[in-house]
Amino acid sequence: MDRTAKTRNFLKIHPSDNVLVALGNLTAGAIIEEHENGITLKENIPAKHKFFISDMKAGDEVIMYGVLVGKLQSAVEKGQLMTTANTKHAAGAYGYRDAHYQWQAPDASKFTNRTFLGYKRSNGKFGTANYWLFIPTVFCENRNLDMIREALHNELGYAVSDKYTRYTRELLAAYQAGADISHLDLSPAATAKEKRYFKNIDGIKFLNHTGGCGGTRQDAETLSALLAAYADHPNVAGITVLSLGCQHLQTEMFLKDLKKRNPSFDKPLFVFEQQKAQSEEQLIVDAIRTTFKGLVEANKITREPAPLSELTVGVKCGGSDGFSGISANPAVGYSADLLVALGAKVLLAEFPELCGAEQQMIDRCVTKEAAEKFIHLMQTYDALANKVGSGFYMNPSPGNIKDGLITDAIKSTGAARKGGTSPVVDVLDYTEPATKAGLSLVCTPGNDVEATTGKAAAGATLILFTTGLGTPTGNPVAPTIKLSTNSTLAKRMGDIIDIDTGGIITGEKTIEQMGEEILEYCIKAASGEVIPKAVLLGQDDFIPWKRGVSL
Template sequence: MNNKNGQQSFLQIHPGDNVLVALTDLPKGAAVQHNGVELVLLDAIAAKHKFFIHDMKHGDDVIMYGTLVGKTQHEVAQGSLMTTANTHHAANAYVYNGFTQPWQAPDVTQFRNRTFQGYHRSDGRVGTANYWLFVPMVFCENRNLDIIKDAMLKELGYAQSNKYERYTKELLTAYKTGQEPGSVSFHPVNTNSADRVFANVDGIKFLNHPGGCGGTRQDAATLSALLAAYADHPNVGGVTVLSLGCQHLQVKNFLTDLHNRNPSFDKPLFVFEQQKMESEEQLISQAIQKTFEGLIRINQIERKPAPLSALTIGVKCGGSDGFSGISANPAVGYTSDLLAALGGKVLLAEFPELCGAEQMLLDRCVNKEIASRFIYLMESYNELAQKLGSGFHMNPSPGNIKDGLITDAIKSTGAAKKGGTSPVEDVLDYTEPATKAGLNLVCTPGNDVEATTGKAASGATLILFTTGLGTPTGNPVCPTIKVATNTALATRMSDIIDIDTGSIIRGEKTIEQMGAEILEYCIRAASGEEIPKAVQLGQDDFIPWKRGVSL
C-alpha cells in the first residue's frame, strides 16, 4: 500500500513480526494489503505507530525486529493499534551460546585510503579537536570556574554569541518608553565579532559538576576516574585543575587515576588549591596566567592526516521515536560497521536501552569472558533498579510512547541497531577506556547526558546522536553530531540537527547509502571542516553518573 505520493505507507521490519509499522498516517477503516491478506484498520494509525497483523489472544507474544518485545494484555483484533493498554513489555531470557553470528563486513573500498585531519598526541592517539580543559575537584570551585570562563572566553574569541542579550535590551527600551513587550520582534543577530586568538585551539571547556564532596566516597572515586578520563582525552591538549583542599576528592587521588590510566601522560597540567593560596584573586589570576601560557604551547599543535582507524565514534539515541529503529539508528549502524571494518572503534552504551536486545548482542560477543561481563553488568544494574521500585522496563518516556515506542524492548531493539552487526570485541564499565578496535559495549545509563558523558570518558572522539523528537545535547570535549530520524524534525529544528535520514522512510535512499553519507560527514567533522550544531551552540553538557538508578 502506497500513499498518494507513491511512498510506502507501512513496513514489516522482519518477516517473523506480527505487527506492522505505519510510515504515514493511516485512517480508521482503511484497507491494507499485506502478503495477500486484506487488513481493515480498526483504529486510526498515526505514522510511527504499530498495528496487529492477526487476531491476538491474551498473553500472546508480540514480535518485532524478529524478537519478543511484549505480550498482549487482553484479546486484540487484527488491524488494532498497539497501545500501552493492550501491550506490556516482555523480553526473552538470554544466555551465551558462543560466537554464533559470523560477520560479513561491508565493502569499504571508497574509504580504505581515506584520512582525516586530526591532532596527533604523543601516545599515538588522534583527536578530532584540541581543547583546553578546566577541571574542578569539587563543586565549591564552580563559581571560580565561572569567573575564569567569563574572563577568558570573550577576550580570546571563544565566547558563544548571545543573540538574546540584544533582544532583552530592546525589551527594556520598549518598557522604559511605554511600549508593550509584544511589539518587540526577536531578530537572531550574531553579536560576536571576536576572532580566535589561538587558531589551533578549538575551545576552552569547563567541567562544572555538583560532586567531589558530601556524597559517598564511592561517588568521589567514580568522579575522580571520570575527570581523569577527560583530562586524558585525545581531544584535550592541556588541563587546569582547581581544588578547594578539604574535599573527599583529593588532588592526589585524581593524579593517581590519571597516571593509572595513562602512565605516559605529558600534556601541560596546572593544579591550584584554594586553601593554600593567599586569596581568591591570587588563585584566579594565577590560573588564568598559567592557562594562557599553556594555550600558547598547545597552539603549536596542528592538524595532520590520520587514518580512519584512529577514529572512535560513540553512538547514542535520545528523544527517540517510532522511526528511530527504521531510519537513523540502522543508518548509524551501517556507519559503525564501516568504521569497524576500517579498524576504528565504535562505542554502544545505554545499558537500560539494550533490554530485550541482549541475546542478539551475546551472539556477537567474541568470547565467553566478554559475554559474561555484559551479562553481569546488565543484571546487576537492573537488579539495583528493581530494588528501588523501578527496572529497565520502565525506561520509555512519555515522548517515546507518544511517538510509537510502546515497550522498552521495542525501544531497545531499535536502539541496538546503532551498533550495526559487527562482533562485540569488548565490554567496558563506566569510565573504562576503549582499547580494542571494533564494537565496544559501554555501561552507562540511557539518560542522554550521563550517557554521552560516559562515552567521552571511554574515548569517543565523535558522537553520533540520533533523535526522532529533537534533543539539544552535546559534550564539552567530544563533538556531537545530531541525526534526525525524520525530515519533519530536521526541518522544524534545523538549528540543532546536522543530518536528516528521513529519505530512508520515503524510500529515496537505502540504509547503506545513508550510512556512507554519515561517515563522510564524520570525516569532515573530525577534520574541523564541519562544525556540528551542538558545538556551534555551545551545548557542553556534562553530568557524572553516581552509579545510582538512572535509566
C-alpha cells in the same frame, strides 16, 4: 469508495513480526495489503505506531525486529492499534551459548585510503578537536569556574551568549529611545572562528559537576576516574584543575588515577587549591594567567592527516520515536560497520536500552569473557533498578510512548541497531577506556547526558546522536553530531540537527546510502571542516553517573 492503501505506507521490519509500523497516518477502515493478507484497520493508526496483523489473545507474544518485545494484556483484533493498555513489556531470556557469530563486513573500499585532519598527541592518538579543559575536583569550585569561563570566553571569542548579550543591549537602547521593541530581531554577528584569538584552540571547556564531597567515598572514586579519563582524552590539549582542599576527591587521587590510565601522561596540567591561596581573587587571577600561557603553547598545535582507523565514534539515541529503529539508528549502524571494517573503534552504550537485545549482543561477543562480563553488568544493573521498585521495563519516557515506543524492548531493539552488526570485541564498565579496534559495549545509563558523558570517558572523539523528537544534548570534549529520524523534525528544529535521515522513511534513500553520507560528515567534522550544531550552540553537557538507578 476504494479505501485500499495504494502506497506502502507501512513497514514489516522482520519476516516473523506480528505487527506492522505505520510510516504515515493511516485511517480507520483503510485496507492494508500485506502478503495478500488484507488488514482492515479498526481505528486510526498514527505515523510511527504499530498495529496487529492477526487476531490475538491475552498472553500472546508480540514480536518485532524478530524478537519478543511484549505480551498482550487483553485480546486484540487484526488491524487494532498497539497501546500501553493492551501490550506490556516482555523480553526473552538470555545466556552465553557460543554462537560462533559470522559477520559479513560491508564494502568500505571507497573509504580505504581516506584520512581526516586530526591533532596528534604524544601517545600517538589523534583528536578531532583541540580543547583546553577546566576541572573542579569538588562542586565548591563551580562558582570560581563560572567566573573564569565568563572572563575567558568573552575576551577570547568563545562566548555563545554574545549574540544574546548584544540583543539585550539593543533592546535596552531601543526602549530608552522610545522605540517599539515588539519585533526587534537579532542582528547578524561574526562567526565563531572570526572572533577567536587562538585559531587552533577549538574551545575552552568547563566540567562543572555536583560531586567530589558529601556523597560516598565510592562516588568520589568513580568521579576521580571519570575526570582522569577526560583529562587524558585525545581532544584535550591541556588541563587546569581547581580544588578546595578538604574534599573527598583529593587532588592526589585524581593525579593517581590519571597516571594509572596513562603512565606516560605529559599534557600541561595546572593545579590550584583555594585553601592554600592568598584569596579567591588571587586564585582566579593565577588560574587565568597560567592558563593563558598554556593556551599560547596549545595554539601552536596544528592538524595533520590521520587514517580513519584513528577515529573512535560513540553512537547514541535520545528523544527517540517510532522511526528511530528504522531510519536513523540503522543508518548510523551501517556507518558503524564501515568504521569497524576500516579498523576504527565504535562505542555502543546505554545498557537499559539493550533490554530485549541481550541475546543478540551476547551472540556477537568474540570471547566468552566479554559475553559473561556483559551478562554480569546487565543483570547487576537491572537488579539494582528492581530493588528500588523500578526496572529496565520502565525506561520509555512519555515522549517515547506518545511517538510509538510502547515497551522498553521495542525501544531497545530499535536502539541497538545503531551499533551495526559487527562482532563485539570488548565490554567496558563505566570509565574504562576502549583499547581494541571494533565495536565495544560501554556500561552507561540510558539518560542522554550520563550516557554521552560515559562515552567520552571511554574515548569517543565524535558522537553520533540520533533523535526523533529533538534534544539539545552535547558533550564538552566529544563533538556531537545530531541526526533526525524524520524530515519534519529536521525542518522544525534545524538549528540543532546536522543530518536528516528522513529520506529512508520516504524511500528516497537507502540505509546504506545514508550510512555513507553520515561517514562523510564524520570525516569533515573530525577534520574541523564542519562544526556540528551542538558545538556551535555550546551544548557542553556533563553529568557523572553515581552508579545509582538511572534509566
